Amino acid sequence: MRWVGHGVVFVLLTLLTQLGGLAWLGALAFRRRFPAFAGLYAVVFLAAHLLAPTYGRVALPCFGDALRSQSPAYCLMMRNFVVPELRHVAQDTAQNANAAFPGTVTLTLDGGFPFWDEFPMLPHLSHDDGEKLDLAFYYQRDGEYLPGTTRSPIGFWAFELTGPDACPPAFPTMRWGMSWIQPLLRDLRFEPERTAHVIRVLSADPRVGKIFVEPELVTAMSVQHEKVRFQGCRAARHDDHIHFQLK
Known part of the structure; x- marks a missing residue:
């Protein structure tokens, strides 16, 4: 059942932010999940701003x-x-x-x-x-x-x-x-x-x-x-x- 909950969080974050679900999946590998998620989300956030122009978005x-x-x-x-x-x-x-x-x-x-x-x-x-x-x-x-x-x-x-x-x-x-x-x-x-x-x-x-x-x-x-x-x-x-x- 725990993985069902993680799946729900992944889907919600993906629907709301497109890339937040990926940060949540990465955070599952850490014991301190929420600080890890915050750090990984920051990385994803910065990467999106750097790479989005390649896909025609600003x-x-x-x-x-x-x-x-x-x-x-x-x-x-x-x-x-x-x-x-x-x-x-x-x-x-x-x-x-x-x-x-x-x-x-x-x-x-x-x-x-x-x-x-x-x-x-x-x-x-x-x-x-x-x-x-x-x-x-x-x-x-x-x-x-x-x-x-x-x-x-x-x-x-x-x-x-x-x-x-x-x-x-x-x-x-x-x-x-x-x-x-x-x-x-x-x-x-x-x-x-x-x-x-x-x-x-x-x-x-x-x-x-x-x-x-x-x-x-x-x-x-x-x-x-x-x-x-x-x-x-x-x-x-x-x-x-x-x-x-x-x-």
Whole structure:
């Protein structure tokens, strides 16, 4: 039964980080398993940053002024890898937003793993080729923009739409309501100006192919464009973040 437990840990770490399962397998050879895992994970982490460019992936910045990860956890779990062109798009978009609204910080969420196309990044249905990236919404309190701040501690699941869902119940689906977590989120307000500006910048970028945002928010922000689409009823809701991908 012990090996079953190790197998579960291996699968979970692999699904969450792609390479963490390998570090766990290596740690099984040591008596002090958790310190060994931490050390081996650090080695795997550094190796991923050195080798990923060979596979056409680069890391998005974990820290920065105009563009950075919403949480260090995305970097630690190696979920911030994208193809170089997408990193350029993200950097250009963040710089554009900061130029239009000085002091704006654009936060990245899930991008991709460092290696291998078609490797699933749960819970997403895509994000398997380094050509997709999620951006957090911008937020304010009492009309004042709060740089680098999100309602949710992970950037996801702070849904803006509270009315009846236009999608009928279906199974399987990833269109979770997450109603239990909503009362626990920070008391912040959606900042539409910066969010709409970024959607327009992405829409005008010839390198971008699709942008997913819930239709109700698209209408409210007046950001209609042929690239701005509904992701479908079986995919995750997009009234908590912006998803965009290359052509």
